[in-house]
Amino acid sequence: MPQPSAPRKATGRPPRISRAEVIETARRIVDAEGMDRLTMRRLATEVGSTPMALYHHVRNKEELLVLLLDDYAARTLHRPELPARPRERIVVAAAAIHEALAACPWIVEVLTADDLMSTSALWFVEQIVDGLVECGLSPERAVQAYRVIWYYTAGEIVVRTTAARRRTDDDRPTYRERVFSDLDPGELPRLTQVADRWASLTAEDTYLDGLRALVDGLLTPR
Amino acid sequence: MPQPSAPRKATGRPPRISRAEVIETARRIVDAEGMDRLTMRRLATEVGSTPMALYHHVRNKEELLVLLLDDYAARTLHRPELPARPRERIVVAAAAIHEALAACPWIVEVLTADDLMSTSALWFVEQIVDGLVECGLSPERAVQAYRVIWYYTAGEIVVRTTAARRRTDDDRPTYRERVFSDLDPGELPRLTQVADRWASLTAEDTYLDGLRALVDGLLTPR
DNA sequence: ACCTGAACACCGTTCAAGT
DNA sequence: ACCTGAACACCGTTCAAGT
Numbered sequence: 001m002p003q004p005s006a007p008r009k010a011t012g013r014p015p016r017i018s019r020a021e022v023i024e025t026a027r028r029i030v031d032a033e034g035m036d037r038l039t040m041r042r043l044a045t046e047v048g049s050t051p052m053a054l055y056h057h058v059r060n061k062e063e064l065l066v067l068l069l070d071d072y073a074a075r076t077l078h079r080p081e082l083p084a085r086p087r088e089r090i091v092v093a094a095a096a097i098h099e100a101l102a103a104c105p106w107i108v109e110v111l112t113a114d115d116l117m118s119t120s121a122l123w124f125v126e127q128i129v130d131g132l133v134e135c136g137l138s139p140e141r142a143v144q145a146y147r148v149i150w151y152y153t154a155g156e157i158v159v160r161t162t163a164a165r166r167r168t169d170d171d172r173p174t175y176r177e178r179v180f181s182d183l184d185p186g187e188l189p190r191l192t193q194v195a196d197r198w199a200s201l202t203a204e205d206t207y208l209d210g211l212r213a214l215v216d217g218l219l220t221p222r
Numbered sequence: 223m224p225q226p227s228a229p230r231k232a233t234g235r236p237p238r239i240s241r242a243e244v245i246e247t248a249r250r251i252v253d254a255e256g257m258d259r260l261t262m263r264r265l266a267t268e269v270g271s272t273p274m275a276l277y278h279h280v281r282n283k284e285e286l287l288v289l290l291l292d293d294y295a296a297r298t299l300h301r302p303e304l305p306a307r308p309r310e311r312i313v314v315a316a317a318a319i320h321e322a323l324a325a326c327p328w329i330v331e332v333l334t335a336d337d338l339m340s341t342s343a344l345w346f347v348e349q350i351v352d353g354l355v356e357c358g359l360s361p362e363r364a365v366q367a368y369r370v371i372w373y374y375t376a377g378e379i380v381v382r383t384t385a386a387r388r389r390t391d392d393d394r395p396t397y398r399e400r401v402f403s404d405l406d407p408g409e410l411p412r413l414t415q416v417a418d419r420w421a422s423l424t425a426e427d428t429y430l431d432g433l434r435a436l437v438d439g440l441l442t443p444r
Numbered sequence: 445a446c447c448t449g450a451a452c453a454c455c456g457t458t459c460a461a462g463t
Numbered sequence: 464a465c466c467t468g469a470a471c472a473c474c475g476t477t478c479a480a481g482t
Contacts, residue, residue, distance in 0.1 A: 012445025013482060040475060051475080053447055061475065066397055111380070119401060122410055129412040139416050143423045148432035152370070155377020158333070175288055179341060188344055190351045194361050201365045210370035210440075217439025218432075234464025235463060262456060273456080275466055283456065 017047050019057040023067050030068065035106035069110045073118035076100050082127060086134035090215055091208075093127040094149050098207055101157045105165070108158050135219050145218045152214055156207050163202075239269050241279040245289050252290065257328035291332045295340035298322050304349055308356035312437050313430075315349040316371050320429055323379045327387070330380050357441050367440045374436055378429050385424075 025047045029038050040061055044051040058064045077100050082089045101107050125146060132142035166174060173181075177199075185192040194201065247269045251260050262283055266273040280286045299322050304311045323329050350371060354364035395403075399421075407414040416423065 013447070015446065017447095039473085041473085050448055052449085052477085055476075056446060111384075122401070122405070122413060126410045126413050129416070133412060139412065140419065140423060142412070143416050143420065144426065144428045144431070145435075147424055148374070148428060148435065151377035151381055151432065152374040152436070153377065154381055155373035155375065158380055159373055159376055162333075179344070183344070188348045190355060190361065190364070191344060191348050194351070194365050197362065198365065201362060202369055204366065206366045206370060209366070210373065210436075212444065213367075213370065213439035213442070214374070214432075214436050215439070216442060216444070217435035217437070220435070220438060220442075222434065222438070235466070237465065239466095261454085263454085272467055274458085274468085277457075278465060 017049055017053060017057065019067075021047060022054060022057050022064070023071050026064060026068055027071060030106050035109050065110045069107070070118045070120070072104060073100065073120040076103070077118075077120045077124070079123060086131035087215060087219065090128050090131035090135075090149075091211055093124045093131070094153060094211055094215075095208060097121060097124050098153050098156070098211075101153070102160070102207075105161055108161050111154055111158060132218070136221075137219070148218060149211070149214060152210065153207075156210075239271055239275060239279065241289075243269060244276060244279050244286070245293050248286060248290055249293060252328050257331050287332045291329070292340045292342070294326060295322070295342040298325070299340075299342045299346070301345060308353035309437060309441065312350050312353035312357075312371075313433055315346045315353070316375060316433055316437075317430060319343060319346050320375050320378070320433075323375070324382070327383055330383050333376055333380060354440070358443075359441070370440060371433070371436060374432065375429075378432075 022043065026038055026043055029043065029046060040051045040054055043064075044054055047054075054064075058067065077096070080092065080096055082092055101111075128146050128149060129139075129142045132145050133139055137145060180191075180195045180198055183192045183195055191198075244265065248260055248265055251264065251268060262273045262276055265286075266276055269276075276286075280289065299318070302314065302318055304314055323333075347368060350368050351361075351364045354367050355361055359367060402413075402417045402420055405414045405417055413420075
């Protein structure tokens with residue numbers, strides 16, 4: 001976090017809770033019971049305080065979520081050995097970001113609440129952009145190519161974790177299942193052909209294959 | 223919707239409101255005031271009824287959102303003339319889905335609430351899968367390639383509309399801006415190099431370029 | 445400077461009863 | 464069959480006051 005926290009005057013009432021304590025407690029709640037159980041009221045009782053006390057440590061709930069993602073990234077995004085070949089380096093760095101996010105089911109709410117721009121993630125972004133430049137893209141094109149990779153990565157996470165959540169919610173057939181059981185073979189021959197395999201095909205993890213195809217496409221001059 | 227709505231017995235109290243009326247009113251609220259103003263209570267007063275009456279026409283709020291997306295897709299997703307060349311057909315069909323979603327700022331909440339599997343969208347999915355098969359992929363690989371395209375498309379929508387919402391929310395510097403104004407050039411040379419151009423570069427619409435790169439990559443044998 | 449209590453202005457959904 | 468009223472069990476946030 002870019003907050004050098006100016007040295008506080010030692011006047012006034014001493015603090016009973018800290019920002020770090022708030023974030024840590026929030027993390028505990030989310031890990032144990034899921035993101036939708038994290039409310040300001042619940043968090044307040046958990047830190048042994050009142051809802052309003054929290055607002056002295058975070059601006060509002062949205063800032064709390066960003067801080068939570070930041071904290072998560074700082075703790076889990078460890079820098080791997082990256083391959084020397086730039087194209088491979090791009091793939092491995094993107095896959096590392098993806099892996100960290102995929103392990104974190106509450107991420108979707110935060111992804112849609114802010115860019116993923118934790119300082120801990122920047123090193124990975126740097127590796128990707130640098131790899132793209134080394135492969136011959138201009139810095140401008142490299143940034144745009146990185147964005148494309150990020151869209152793909154974020155989209156995979158959002159779609160997949162949402163689908164997973166939906167599956168555990170109940171066991172009624174999903175909307176998709178109902179639609180797919182009633183296709184018109186005349187109009188939609190391909191979909192009819194694969195309808196019964198659709199669920200198993202979409203369950204497969206194709207992130208890495210797609211990523212490689214995407215990187216290849218981005219690096220092929222057009 | 224795959225709901226043939228079995229012929230109702232003509233007994234009991236006659237209905238005052240219909241499912242279609244509920245959906246239409248919901249759409250009016252969302253169009254006029256945004257998704258977060260759509261509540262069951264608000265919707266009830268708008269149709270001139272009570273919150274609980276709605277639950278006789280939709281299962282719950284989530285189903286209402288899916289019905290809303292379905293209704294939107296049916297009204298706006300008109301089938302364009304598609305190019306004969308399969309590779310171009312894939313691109314145009316995906317871009318048509320993307321365009322319809324991008325014009326619909328409340329889409330994100332629904333995207334993360336369910337797959338986009340409106341019957342109206344299936345024709346486009348069919349075109350994409352068929353184009354991929356015509357380009358030489360097996361039906362299984364074609365479905366997986368379609369999923370990759372869908373991840374990319376959904377991710378672009380989610381990230382971009384969320385960023386747009388964030389910008390209009392207030393005019394404080396965003397978290398990203400704060401992070402980018404304080405980069406370490408030694409550790410992150412590429413990002414430092416493009417830091418001042420980052421905002422304008424990411425504002426550019428690169429969906430189509432990225433899509434073409436992705437399709438090229440997916441169709442290149444590896 | 446930090447914390448508290450009470451209140452404001454809401455939510456989605458269930459239950460039991462009415463017509 | 465369809466609708467209503469009242470209630471349940473919550474939300475995030477503001478305000479004014481206390482220490």
